[in-house]
Amino acid sequence: MNTATLSYEAYLEMPYTGQRTEYVDGAIIEVNPPARRHIDISYNLLLALLTHFKAQGLNYICRESSAQVDVKYQGRKRRGRLPDLFVCTIEQWGAIASDKSAVFPVGNPPLLVIEILSPGNWQKDMGEKEADYATARVPEYWRINPMEQWVEVLSLGEANVYESVRFSTGEQVISGVLPKLALSAQEILDA
Numbered sequence: 001m002n003t004a005t006l007s008y009e010a011y012l013e014m015p016y017t018g019q020r021t022e023y024v025d026g027a028i029i030e031v032n033p034p035a036r037r038h039i040d041i042s043y044n045l046l047l048a049l050l051t052h053f054k055a056q057g058l059n060y061i062c063r064e065s066s067a068q069v070d071v072k073y074q075g076r077k078r079r080g081r082l083p084d085l086f087v088c089t090i091e092q093w094g095a096i097a098s099d100k101s102a103v104f105p106v107g108n109p110p111l112l113v114i115e116i117l118s119p120g121n122w123q124k125d126m127g128e129k130e131a132d133y134a135t136a137r138v139p140e141y142w143r144i145n146p147m148e149q150w151v152e153v154l155s156l157g158e159a160n161v162y163e164s165v166r167f168s169t170g171e172q173v174i175s176g177v178l179p180k181l182a183l184s185a186q187e188i189l190d191a
Contacts, residue, residue, distance in 0.1 A: 012101040023080035040191030067102035071132045083113035112177045114142040134160045140177040151185040
């Protein structure tokens with residue numbers, strides 16, 4: 001559904017129809033439903049992260065496709081991205097949970113966003129979303145590629161540019177946001 005240009009605020013006031021959407025520069029973009037493997041990877045990773053948070057006594061939560069990241073560029077460009085998974089503090093979640101639409105506001109992004117690449121969306125996740133999450137100052141962004149069997153961790157560095165490390169199936173994923181996480185790329189990809 002591409003509609004005429006509307007403001008991000010007007011987009012957030014629209015009733016929820018059950019369709020996953022993102023806001024991109026005045027247009028509403030429908031997000032295709034995920035494939036079974038995508039769902040399985042997301043669910044398994046969600047459980048692994050929640051188990052890790054509890055075991056480590058971390059004040060973090062992880063959720064699937066339930067809150068947007070507000071991205072403002074200089075000028076009129078604005079986007080609302082809906083990551084497959086995100087990690088934030090319980091305080092951050094509490095601050096946005098009372099809003100009509102759950103949105104991480106500019107200046108208070110989640111600690112980590114995770115996108116699972118699919119055959120139909122990998123170009124957007126590899127280009128546009130990387131730039132958007134960097135602009136929003138998301139400290140860490142993971143890309144999971146089940147087709148090519150790798151997990152990439154992008155850490156926000158100097159000048160709001162991500163530095164990336166790619167992990168193949170036999171390697172343990174190293175995260176700056178979750179330094180004690182003991183999870184291999186294979187464990188993430190096994191779904």
